[in-house]
Amino acid sequence: MKRDWQSLQGIMNELLSNSFKAGASNMESKIKIEKDKYVVWVKDDGRGLSGETLEVVQNNLSQPRRYEIEEYYGHLAGRTVKGSGLNIVGMMIDDYHLKTEEGKGTEITIFIKR
Amino acid sequence: MLALIVAGFFYGFEEGIVEDIRKIITVPGVLITDFFVVGSPGAALVNAGLVGLAGLILTLVAKIPVRGPIIAAIFTMAGFSLMGKTIINIWPIFLGVWLYSVIQKEQFNHFILNALFGTALAPLASSASFGLELGIWGGLVFGVMGGFLIPPLAGHFLATHQGMNLYNVGFTAGFIGTLFAGIFRAFGPGKELLTIWGEGFNPSIMLPLILYFVSMLVVGLILSKGKLGSYLKLNKEVGALVSDFVSQHGPGAAFFNMGVVGIIGTSYVLAVGGELNGPSISGIFTMVGFAAFGKHAKNVLPIMVGAFLSLLVFQWSPTEPGPILGVLFGTTLAPIAGNYGSIAGIAAGFFHMAMVMNVGYLHGGLNLYNNGFAGGIVATLMVGVLKNFSNNREEAIK
Numbered sequence: 001m002k003r004d005w006q007s008l009q010g011i012m013n014e015l016l017s018n019s020f021k022a023g024a025s026n027m028e029s030k031i032k033i034e035k036d037k038y039v040v041w042v043k044d045d046g047r048g049l050s051g052e053t054l055e056v057v058q059n060n061l062s063q064p065r066r067y068e069i070e071e072y073y074g075h076l077a078g079r080t081v082k083g084s085g086l087n088i089v090g091m092m093i094d095d096y097h098l099k100t101e102e103g104k105g106t107e108i109t110i111f112i113k114r
Numbered sequence: 115m116l117a118l119i120v121a122g123f124f125y126g127f128e129e130g131i132v133e134d135i136r137k138i139i140t141v142p143g144v145l146i147t148d149f150f151v152v153g154s155p156g157a158a159l160v161n162a163g164l165v166g167l168a169g170l171i172l173t174l175v176a177k178i179p180v181r182g183p184i185i186a187a188i189f190t191m192a193g194f195s196l197m198g199k200t201i202i203n204i205w206p207i208f209l210g211v212w213l214y215s216v217i218q219k220e221q222f223n224h225f226i227l228n229a230l231f232g233t234a235l236a237p238l239a240s241s242a243s244f245g246l247e248l249g250i251w252g253g254l255v256f257g258v259m260g261g262f263l264i265p266p267l268a269g270h271f272l273a274t275h276q277g278m279n280l281y282n283v284g285f286t287a288g289f290i291g292t293l294f295a296g297i298f299r300a301f302g303p304g305k306e307l308l309t310i311w312g313e314g315f316n317p318s319i320m321l322p323l324i325l326y327f328v329s330m331l332v333v334g335l336i337l338s339k340g341k342l343g344s345y346l347k348l349n350k351e352v353g354a355l356v357s358d359f360v361s362q363h364g365p366g367a368a369f370f371n372m373g374v375v376g377i378i379g380t381s382y383v384l385a386v387g388g389e390l391n392g393p394s395i396s397g398i399f400t401m402v403g404f405a406a407f408g409k410h411a412k413n414v415l416p417i418m419v420g421a422f423l424s425l426l427v428f429q430w431s432p433t434e435p436g437p438i439l440g441v442l443f444g445t446t447l448a449p450i451a452g453n454y455g456s457i458a459g460i461a462a463g464f465f466h467m468a469m470v471m472n473v474g475y476l477h478g479g480l481n482l483y484n485n486g487f488a489g490g491i492v493a494t495l496m497v498g499v500l501k502n503f504s505n506n507r508e509e510a511i512k
Contacts, residue, residue: 063361068178071224073277073356075269081276081453081501084354091356 004114007070007092008038013078014085015042015108022046022106037094038112045105054100061098061110063090115166115192121322122159129154135161135201142245143198143237144479146435148392150196150312155319158392164201166192169230172208176223182358182368182407186280187230189403190483194234196392196399198482203236206254210261218265228265231283234483235260238294241480246298256294263290275493276501277355278453280408281400281446284486291477291487298478307474311435312391319390320380327376327402334370345370352452353408360406368406375405375414379442382418386432393435397442404445413452413459414445420463428467440470443485447493454500465492 008031019027024046032039049057069091077088094113100106127134134157138149149158169191173184180188191199211229215222222229239257242248248256268286279285338344344367351357359368379398383390401409421441425432432438444466451459470488481487 067221067224068226069183069356069358071220071265072227072268073272075272076277076355079273079276080354081278081497081504084277084352084356087358087362088356 004038007074007077008040008112010074010077010079011040011089011092011110011112012042014080014089015040015110017078018086019044019046019106022048024105035114037114040110040112041108043105043107048102048104048106049098049100050102057086058098060086060090061093061096063087065094066091115163115170115188117326118159118163118166118192120163122156122161122163125154125156125159125318127154127156131157131160139200139202139240140244142241143200143203144241144245144308145198145237145474145482145484146309146311146393146439146479147197148310148312150315150392151310155315158196161200162192162195165195165199165204165233168201168204169233172229173226176226178223178226181360183227183356184230185360185368185372186403186407187227190281190400191230191233193396193399193403194236194482196396199233199236200240203239203253203257204233206239206257207232207235207261207264209254210258210263211265212261213258214262214265225265228268228283229261231268232261232264232287234283234287234481234486235264235290237482238291238480241298260287260290260294271490272355275490276497278449278497279446279486279490279493280353280355280404280448281443281483281486281489282355284446284481284483285490287481287483288473288477288487288490291479291481295476295478295480307479309435311389311393313389316384316390319395320384323380323390323395323398324377327373327380330369330373330376330402332373334366334368334373336366337369338364338366342367342370349410349412351408351410351413352449353410353413354449354453355408357408358406359408359410371410372402372405374411375409376402378411378414378418382422382441383438386422386438388433388438394438394442397439401442401445404448409445409448413448416451416456416459417445417447417463417466418442420444420460420465421467422463423460424464424467428471430467430471436471436474437467439485440467443483444470444489446486446489450493450496450500454496454504458496458500462492462496465496 024044026045030041095111097109134153138153238260239253242256243253344363348363421444447462450462
């Protein structure tokens with residue numbers, strides 16, 4: 001469980017840091033521990049995503065889960081300087097939902113099997 | 115890896131394959147021990163191929179897909195099997211990582227990267243067995259202890275440089291090696307640095323090595339169907355951990371990039387009049403492996419330029435062992451150039467040379483990735499300062 005909450009904390013940090021970078025002034029976040037999965041949710045009123053940036057984000061989050069990366073490099077989630085944060089998150093999760101509108105904000109829900 | 119074994123038989127042996135490999139596996143193997151000299155070029159290449167294959171087979175048995183990080187780890191293992199790792203001394207490290215996974219009640223395959231990169235500490239086993247003369251069991255105990263410490267500490271140290279030092283296990287193993295070297299010295303035996311550096315192999319090694327990297331360019335082009343678009347995109351990556359070029363840009367672009375980076379490394383050694391031997395080829399192979407996992411021409415060149423420029427003012431000559439390795443392995447700091455630009459990259463290369471020539475004593479050569487140790491210190495210092503001058507709000511989310 002300790003390892004799980006450390007991973008969840010890193011993922012949450014990464015999502016919130018992206019909200020800050022998107023210029024959000026209002027952010028909400030939630031973690032739910034369910035019987036078979038963890039759910040991480042973040043909503044912000046930042047710039048939103050579109051075009052190539054949206055495509056990169058979707059590609060990063062759509063990667064298959066890679067436990068060998070998660071075990072070693074998962075410690076970087078939420079701590080990267082630039083560039084590879086969501087890439088690492090994408091390798092640590094099983095599924096995601098993304099709702100975003102340019103100029104209005106982004107809502108992201110992440111699912112991780114227990 | 116098979117090509118390395120075949121090449122080994124092509125180059126031949128001095129006293130036969132068994133005797134030459136026996137010589138290699140019975141030395142402490144601390145930095146810098148050139149297996150071209152201790153055994154023979156043939157034995158060193160066979161050893162490198164066997165170690166690389168061992169890593170590859172372990173990966174396949176663990177059912178982990180061979181992508182960027184695994185390619186980097188296998189090439190690093192094979193490269194360092196020309197100067198320190200042997201088909202014998204890597205196993206205690208694997209055993210230590212496996213023991214950690216058992217105690218943590220996790221599957222071993224989750225720790226495969228820790229196990230492969232963790233073989234940086236393989237000389238710990240050899241040094242205990244053959245340096246301290248503690249025999250096979252002594253080597254096993256110390257090697258297992260080293261391997262056991264890698265998984266918890268590798269993740270811990272990542273955070274300090276925030277993914278900007280590609281040889282993170284080198285940074286980690288540097289501290290572990292420093293602990294053990296301190297203990298060894300405390301009991302009396304000296305852990306003085308060693309330099310066994312082969313000379314005169316350039317005429318026979320140069321052409322096959324370049325052909326090897328050219329073949330990577332050809333394979334890359336074939337896999338990319340002759341198009342270089344993905345490769346050009348790859349060169350725009352920052353390269354910080356975790357940048358899996360195989361997954362992100364395809365195997366064709368990654369292979370092509372590996373060929374380019376290999377040619378850059380080889381060209382540097384030849385241009386300054388350096389020696390192509392076990393240690394320098396190890397440096398080139400490690401660059402090539404990490405060309406699937408963070409390095410490309412655009413982010414390695416500023417580091418190499420900075421490290422080389424430092425040699426114009428520092429006391430060392432560019433052809434000396436330490437400086438040759440410092441320039442090649444200094445590319446562990448490629449993400450600094452990728453993220454903060456070429457000037458920062460040149461500065462990183464400059465600082466790296468000063469650092470790497472100074473930290474080897476701490477671990478007494480027990481950590482083969484000495485440049486990863488030095489690079490981790492430089493990256494930690496530079497990132498700590500530079501991140502406060504970058505405008506995060508303007509950074510794109512990727």
